[in-house]
Amino acid sequence: MIDIELNNIGKTYFGAKEPALKDINISVDKGTILTLLGPSGCGKTTTLRLIAGFERADKGEMKIGGKVVSDQSAWVPPEKRGVGMVFQDYALFPHLNVFDNVAFGYKEKDKNARIAEVLKLVNLSGYENRRPHELSGGQQQRVALARALARRPVVVLLDEPFSNLDADLRVQMRVEIKRIIKDSGTTAIFVSHDQKDALAISDKVVVMKEGEIQQIGTPREIYQYPENRFVATFVGQTNILAGTINDDKASVRTAFGVMPCSHTHDLSPGEYAFISIRPDSLELDDSGEIEGKLKEFTYSGDAIDAVIIVETPSGECKDLLVHIHPEKVVDIGENLRFKVIPDFVAVIRQN
Ligand SMILES: Nc1ncnc2c1ncn2[C@@H]1O[C@H](COP(=O)(O)OP(=O)(O)OP(=O)(O)O)[C@@H](O)[C@H]1O
Numbered sequence: 001m002i003d004i005e006l007n008n009i010g011k012t013y014f015g016a017k018e019p020a021l022k023d024i025n026i027s028v029d030k031g032t033i034l035t036l037l038g039p040s041g042c043g044k045t046t047t048l049r050l051i052a053g054f055e056r057a058d059k060g061e062m063k064i065g066g067k068v069v070s071d072q073s074a075w076v077p078p079e080k081r082g083v084g085m086v087f088q089d090y091a092l093f094p095h096l097n098v099f100d101n102v103a104f105g106y107k108e109k110d111k112n113a114r115i116a117e118v119l120k121l122v123n124l125s126g127y128e129n130r131r132p133h134e135l136s137g138g139q140q141q142r143v144a145l146a147r148a149l150a151r152r153p154v155v156v157l158l159d160e161p162f163s164n165l166d167a168d169l170r171v172q173m174r175v176e177i178k179r180i181i182k183d184s185g186t187t188a189i190f191v192s193h194d195q196k197d198a199l200a201i202s203d204k205v206v207v208m209k210e211g212e213i214q215q216i217g218t219p220r221e222i223y224q225y226p227e228n229r230f231v232a233t234f235v236g237q238t239n240i241l242a243g244t245i246n247d248d249k250a251s252v253r254t255a256f257g258v259m260p261c262s263h264t265h266d267l268s269p270g271e272y273a274f275i276s277i278r279p280d281s282l283e284l285d286d287s288g289e290i291e292g293k294l295k296e297f298t299y300s301g302d303a304i305d306a307v308i309i310v311e312t313p314s315g316e317c318k319d320l321l322v323h324i325h326p327e328k329v330v331d332i333g334e335n336l337r338f339k340v341i342p343d344f345v346a347v348i349r350q351n
Contacts, residue, residue, distance in 0.1 A: 033190065035191070043211040092143055094131065121149065158191070229274065238321070239279070249269060
């Protein structure tokens with residue numbers, strides 16, 4: 001069942017030259033965690049605010065839980081949309097304790113039981129009488145999530161929920177928030193500019209740029225099979241090479257040799273193409289097809305991130321990013337060979 005549907009949604013802010021959103025089409029199945037991912041200004045917050053009902057689209061139609069909430073004639077106000085919101089700064093009331101923060105505005109008869117239930121869900125049973133300043137950042141965030149979930153919304157919207165957390169807590173909260181949302185069975189839409197957060201938490205990722213959707217897919221599809229240069233470079237590190245599709249369609253001829261590629265593309269043999277080669281797709285191997293000189297590397301305990309210089313027969317050089325297993329001892333200037341793993345080599349569009 002589809003919970004959220006955006007059909008040809010467009011939005012231009014008053015006085016703006018360019019639309020903030022152009023023809024956005026997204027449908028979200030019930031129980032899905034979807035992340036709107038993109039750089040600053042790409043329109044992800046605008047999309048979230050349109051779903052919440054804080055802004056109105058200029059064109060298109062939007063449905064929540066099967067009901068039209070916004071089109072040329074219909075308009076359902078935010079409080080009647082079945083939407084719960086978790087704001088970036090959590091927006092907790094500092095003078096209210098945890099129970100009253102979560103219960104704020106909850107008018108149903110089952111109030112005490114429901115608040116106890118959501119506090120259990122977010123692992124904060126026993127914290128009812130604490131004030132926000134007596135909680136850690138992660139606990140405050142769980143209170144905000146409990147408040148959003150208390151009213152059993154159709155969808156919960158989370159605006160950059162991890163941006164105020166330090167690195168360790170961030171990793172922990174990705175797992176925790178995902179568990180809470182999955183246990184609640186609620187559909188969720190996140191906004192994030194952080195690729196790692198998006199890949200870790202989502203069932204589906206919508207990559208956006210300048211008000212347009214670039215690609216929608218599972219985290220694996222987005223990472224492994226980016227469709228264009230923007231997605232390839234925004235969602236993780238990559239190497240881009242130009243070439244032509246080989247007769248078998250499962251490899252690309254480049255100036256640096258023939259690179260095997262995944263066959264998810266629809267180009268024909270002989271066509272000009274770009275490929276995105278993730279550093280993970282280059283594996284140290286003495287019989288590998290790519291040879292390069294180690295230019296620089298950083299050892300970080302669990303990995304070695306390195307750059308090698310590869311050279312064409314005509315003397316053209318290019319830097320390639322590679323990952324080397326940390327047990328390998330390497331030296332600058334050393335010649336290394338890499339085998340290409342085709343599953344992480346994607347044929348992409350230039351823009
Ligand atoms: N209230 C507003 N009035 C006019 N223009 C706006 C308004 N809000 C956003 N914009 C513009 O709309 C575009 C999309 O903004 P939006 O906030 O949706 O992007 P974003 O991807 O969420 O960015 P960020 O990550 O920086 O929050 C930007 O060009 C922005 O300047």
